[in-house]
Amino acid sequence: MSRTLLELDSEDLQRVLLAHARKDGAPSGARERVLAGVGVGVGAAALWPSVASASSAGSGSTAGKIAAWVAAKWLVIGLGSGVVTLSAAEVISRPSAPTSPSIVRRLSAAANPAPQLRAVLLADAEGSQRPVVTLTPGASAVSASAAKLNPFAADRPSNTDARALAESSEPSPLPSVVNFQVGTVASAANDSPRLADEVRALEAARAALARASAAHAFELLNDYAQAFPNGALRVEAAALYLETVAKQGNRKRALELAEQFLKHHPESPLASRVRALAESYRRRLHNP
Amino acid sequence: MIGPRAFGNHLGVADSFALDQLVTELPADVTTPRERARALVNEHIDFLWRLLRRLGVPEADVDDAAQQVFIVATRRLAEVAPGSERTFLYGTALRTAATIRRTLRRRQRWLEHATLEAASPDHTPHEALEHRQALALLDQMLNGLDDELREVFVLCEIEDLSAPQVAAIAKIPVGTVASRLRRARQAFATRLARLKAQEAKAR
Numbered sequence: 001m002s003r004t005l006l007e008l009d010s011e012d013l014q015r016v017l018l019a020h021a022r023k024d025g026a027p028s029g030a031r032e033r034v035l036a037g038v039g040v041g042v043g044a045a046a047l048w049p050s051v052a053s054a055s056s057a058g059s060g061s062t063a064g065k066i067a068a069w070v071a072a073k074w075l076v077i078g079l080g081s082g083v084v085t086l087s088a089a090e091v092i093s094r095p096s097a098p099t100s101p102s103i104v105r106r107l108s109a110a111a112n113p114a115p116q117l118r119a120v121l122l123a124d125a126e127g128s129q130r131p132v133v134t135l136t137p138g139a140s141a142v143s144a145s146a147a148k149l150n151p152f153a154a155d156r157p158s159n160t161d162a163r164a165l166a167e168s169s170e171p172s173p174l175p176s177v178v179n180f181q182v183g184t185v186a187s188a189a190n191d192s193p194r195l196a197d198e199v200r201a202l203e204a205a206r207a208a209l210a211r212a213s214a215a216h217a218f219e220l221l222n223d224y225a226q227a228f229p230n231g232a233l234r235v236e237a238a239a240l241y242l243e244t245v246a247k248q249g250n251r252k253r254a255l256e257l258a259e260q261f262l263k264h265h266p267e268s269p270l271a272s273r274v275r276a277l278a279e280s281y282r283r284r285l286h287n288p
Numbered sequence: 289m290i291g292p293r294a295f296g297n298h299l300g301v302a303d304s305f306a307l308d309q310l311v312t313e314l315p316a317d318v319t320t321p322r323e324r325a326r327a328l329v330n331e332h333i334d335f336l337w338r339l340l341r342r343l344g345v346p347e348a349d350v351d352d353a354a355q356q357v358f359i360v361a362t363r364r365l366a367e368v369a370p371g372s373e374r375t376f377l378y379g380t381a382l383r384t385a386a387t388i389r390r391t392l393r394r395r396q397r398w399l400e401h402a403t404l405e406a407a408s409p410d411h412t413p414h415e416a417l418e419h420r421q422a423l424a425l426l427d428q429m430l431n432g433l434d435d436e437l438r439e440v441f442v443l444c445e446i447e448d449l450s451a452p453q454v455a456a457i458a459k460i461p462v463g464t465v466a467s468r469l470r471r472a473r474q475a476f477a478t479r480l481a482r483l484k485a486q487e488a489k490a491r
Contacts, residue, residue, distance in 0.1 A: 005422060006487045010480050017429070020422035021342055021446045025334030030351060034333055037355035038362060040325045230366045232321065257308065267323065 198224070198233045205240055214248040239270045246281055255281040325362040332377055335447070339378070341423070342430060342442045343385035346392070353384050378447075378457045382439055389435060425483075432479045433472055440465055441472035 008016060026034075205220035221241050224231065231237065238261055246254035258278035265271060336354050345353045357380045361373065368376045430438050443454045444465075451465040458465070 004418070005425060006484055010477060010484060013484070014477065014480060017422050017426040018445055020419055021338065021426055022448075023419070024338040024341065024423060026337035026354075030337060030354070031329065031333050033351050034354050034358060035326060035329050037351065038325055038329060038358045040322050040329070232366050 195232060198228055198231050201227065202233055202237055202240060205237075205244070209240070209244050209247055212247070214244050217244045217247075235265055235268055235270065238265075239268075239274055242274070243277060246277065251281040251285055255285065321362070321365070324365055325358070328361060328365070328373060329358050332374060335374070336377055336381060339381050339442065339447065340385055342427070342446055343381065343439065344389045344427075344431065344435075345385050346388075349388060353381075353388060357381050357384050375453070375457060378443065378449075379459075382458060386435060386439075429476055429479050429483075433475055437468050437472035437475060440468040441476060444469050445473075 005013060005016065201220060201224040205217045205224065208214075208217040208220055217240075221237060221244065224237055228234070238257075242254050242257035242261060245257060255278055258274050258281065261268075261274050262271060262278065265274075268274075333354065336357060337350055340350050340353050340357075341347065357377060360380050361368070361377055364376070365373075430442070433441060439458060440454055443449045443457065444451070449457070451462050451469070454460075454465045455462040460468075
């Protein structure tokens with residue numbers, strides 16, 4: 001222990017200690033590690049859900065629902081890929097559909113050597129209900145729980161079966177002294193309905209648009225905007241809205257909205273689609 | 289029927305206003321959940337790291353604890369009012385740190401960690417060494433506080449939060465915050481004085 005520090009009188013020492021504490025922050029490299037752990041680090045984008053894997057997805061398991069969160073978030077609106085959107089929505093809405101191995105693999109994530117605390121942390125950090133499922137400590141348990149709670153979990157590669165772990169109700173034999181009890185089944189179930197509602201609302205609007213019923217699509221989008229003022233799928237709703245405006249024949253307004261969309265969301269995954277739409281509206285306006 | 293309807297008049301400007309807001313109301317700088325998550329981590333990682341450490345999360349576990357806090361925050365970002373992100377992170381960090389402390393105690397690694405970290409050799413330059421020693425000494429003092437006192441002490445004395453803010457985060461009455469803070473200060477000062485006395489005796 002530093003003699004210099006302890007030579008200070010008690011009051012000064014306390015002041016110095018607290019001053020040091022206030023200056024403390026994340027050490028070098030921690031930011032990158034945490035970004036990577038949350039699934040938003042450099043390079044994570046390339047691993048984000050693909051159309052191919054989402055289109056074959058379907059599961060009623062908790063893990064499946066979280067996979068759907070990720071898949072639906074980016075895919076549900078469709079914007080030209082109706083098959084994909086239907087499948088993504090079904091992942092949430094059908095309780096007993098089989099699970100896509102690719103989604104399960106991506107879900108189980110957790111390639112990083114996380115400490116075994118993580119399973120417990122996820123449940124308690126969430127403030128979720130007390131344990132529902134008991135998991136064996138180790139990489140598999142960690143990956144299952146992380147996948148259940150991390151909306152970006154599908155970013156990460158994986159090699160374990162999250163579904164089996166998430167659905168397990170039998171305590172596993174524990175090689176160490178710690179029982180990892182995870183209460184996230186309940187919390188995930190609490191969250192899923194809201195997102196599922198959003199997915200359903202936008203899927204209905206998209207379907208209406210596909211049936212050339214722009215008026216109905218407007219009505220459904222309006223309902224969505226009112227019901228989910230801070231919805232997770234608002235960007236997607238915005239893109240769908242401007243497409244609906246164009247479908248109804250008001251390409252000039254659709255072009256204005258597309259330009260606003262691109263101004264506000266230039267890096268959105270939907271930006272390239274909106275850019276293409278804007279270009280086509282522009283062409284038709286100039287060459288009717 | 290909720291709000292203005294756009295159909296029937298081919299998108300008159302007034303009637304389509306609510307829907308236009310879908311496009312115009314989202315912030316321009318943070319456009320996707322992924323970007324929002326990145327922004328959240330970038331803006332708050334330092335304070336969160338510091339908070340977790342002072343709340344007793346061993347250095348080796350802070351990466352993972354911080355990760356979990358951000359994962360939870362990211363999932364619930366839509367529910368968090370703009371400007372309240374830090375408050376949300378405080379609450380989540382308190383729960384995370386409490387879980388870690390409980391788990392470590394069960395595994396009886398708690399004191400080992402504290403001791404090892406306090407005693408670990410450090411070959412960094414003088415200032416960094418002093419900083420590290422000060423933090424080790426501080427953690428040694430904090431480790432001796434009850435969890436509920438420690439949380440209030442850290443939030444008030446290190447994070448400079450007011451009693452009402454701490455009350456909201458910890459979900460306890462303001463009066464309880466005040467009494468815990470008073471007891472924490474007393475306990476902290478007593479432990480510090482005892483340590484100084486031991487050191488003086490040893491010399």
